[in-house]
Amino acid sequence: MKKTKVGIVGYGNLGKGVQAAVKQNPDIELVGVFTRRPVDTVNVNEEGVEVVNVDDTEDYIDKIDVMLLCGGSATDLPVQGPKFAAMFNTVDSYDNHDEIPEYYSEMNEVAEENGNTSAISIGWDPGLFSMNRMLAEAVLPEGNAYTFWGHGVSQGHSDAIRRIDGVKDAVQYTVPKEDAIERVRQGENPELATKKKHTRECYVVAEEGADKEQIKEEIKTMPSYFADYETTVNFVTQEELDTEHSAMPHGGFVMRSGQTGENKDSNQIIEFSLNLDSNPEFTASVLVAYARAIHQLNQEGQTGAKTVFDVPLSYLTHKSSAELRKELL
Numbered sequence: 001m002k003k004t005k006v007g008i009v010g011y012g013n014l015g016k017g018v019q020a021a022v023k024q025n026p027d028i029e030l031v032g033v034f035t036r037r038p039v040d041t042v043n044v045n046e047e048g049v050e051v052v053n054v055d056d057t058e059d060y061i062d063k064i065d066v067m068l069l070c071g072g073s074a075t076d077l078p079v080q081g082p083k084f085a086a087m088f089n090t091v092d093s094y095d096n097h098d099e100i101p102e103y104y105s106e107m108n109e110v111a112e113e114n115g116n117t118s119a120i121s122i123g124w125d126p127g128l129f130s131m132n133r134m135l136a137e138a139v140l141p142e143g144n145a146y147t148f149w150g151h152g153v154s155q156g157h158s159d160a161i162r163r164i165d166g167v168k169d170a171v172q173y174t175v176p177k178e179d180a181i182e183r184v185r186q187g188e189n190p191e192l193a194t195k196k197k198h199t200r201e202c203y204v205v206a207e208e209g210a211d212k213e214q215i216k217e218e219i220k221t222m223p224s225y226f227a228d229y230e231t232t233v234n235f236v237t238q239e240e241l242d243t244e245h246s247a248m249p250h251g252g253f254v255m256r257s258g259q260t261g262e263n264k265d266s267n268q269i270i271e272f273s274l275n276l277d278s279n280p281e282f283t284a285s286v287l288v289a290y291a292r293a294i295h296q297l298n299q300e301g302q303t304g305a306k307t308v309f310d311v312p313l314s315y316l317t318h319k320s321s322a323e324l325r326k327e328l329l
């Protein structure tokens with residue numbers, strides 16, 4: 001079997017998750033981990049997997065079929081996305097929803113120019129939840145849609161806090177408002193503004209001597225991430241963060257309630273939910289499936305940026321169409 005050879009760019013929670021996910025996919029092979037840090041400070045604990053500084057990436061252009069970009073969306077991917085899409089097929093999990101259209105345009109231009117294929121905003125939201133929002137809307141054109149996340153750790157929001165000057169470490173929990181969920185489940189079809197659906201709880205380790213009030217203000221007013229939410233900021237020690245906030249569970253659901261029939265008197269509900277012990281390991285598993293698909297799309301000459309709306313579902317699996325018809329139809 002010809003394997004898809006992949007590389008990991010950025011060895012954090014998501015990068016480690018990709019390393020684990022590759023081992024569950026016999027048709028995928030990990031060639032190397034690419035990091036901005038000195039290579040002797042990053043230990044991947046896996047025989048045969050090279051650790052390379054990102055400045056030496058060009059040496060691997062002919063050795064890697066798809067590069068999995070595992071950097072943070074707040075500040076890493078806006079730079080690393082275009083940089084790596086010029087050299088490789090890529091898959092990333094870019095999740096700043098407000099900026100996805102602009103990111104898509106830039107990635108599409110770079111990937112097209114270089115004959116590469118780049119899957120962007122892959123994961124669960126954006127990603128599998130996006131797919132299900134679209135599917136539900138296509139099937140039930142007359143209705144109301146809702147997305148709820150948590151209670152769990154948003155990696156994107158946690159990463160965004162960690163990038164603030166004076167922050168040493170941080171975790172952000174997204175907390176759904178139970179009254180909002182109840183109103184949706186009761187079929188009220190409420191109009192729910194962003195603030196009305198979730199609150200955000202942050203646990204922050206400040207650097208020695210950092211201005212905590214300044215950090216709190218930067219978090220609460222951060223556009224796209226916190227500005228539209230009720231957000232609480234708690235300062236804790238590194239030991240408290242490590243002992244009480246090291247797990248990264250998450251999940252949520254997308255739901256659409258729609259009406260059908262001559263008199264629109266049939267109420268139909270579509271719901272897709274996730275319950276994740278590990279947000280990074282699940283997200284990484286989605287990225288690896290898309291690495292398989294992007295490799296095939298590029299071999300077919302389909303270049304440019306792709307979202308979950310552009311990639312055929314059957315390309316995500318190693319199974320043939322005949323196997324799918326036999327086993328899963």
Ligand SMILES: NC(=O)C1=CN([C@@H]2O[C@H](COP(=O)(O)OP(=O)(O)OC[C@H]3O[C@@H](n4cnc5c(N)ncnc54)[C@H](OP(=O)(O)O)[C@@H]3O)[C@@H](O)[C@H]2O)C=CC1
Nearest residue numbers: 010011012013014035036072073093123124125155156159
């Ligand atoms: N679409 C979706 O559904 C989802 C998207 N995501 C996205 O994934 C992104 C990455 O999340 P996550 O992996 O948790 O972020 P991390 O903070 O763990 O890692 C981000 C980067 O920071 C660097 N880094 C990691 N650990 C260290 C360290 N100890 N010292 C110095 N640098 C370090 C790494 O780059 P380097 O090795 O180069 O130093 C890494 O790529 C999030 O920002 C989010 O946007 C996450 C979940 C779901």
Ligand SMILES: N[C@@H](C[C@H]1CC(C(=O)O)=NO1)C(=O)O
Nearest residue numbers: 095125149153154155156174
């Ligand atoms: N992109 C999110 C995945 C989901 C979770 C989330 C949130 O809690 O706000 N939004 O989307 C992440 O980084 O974890």
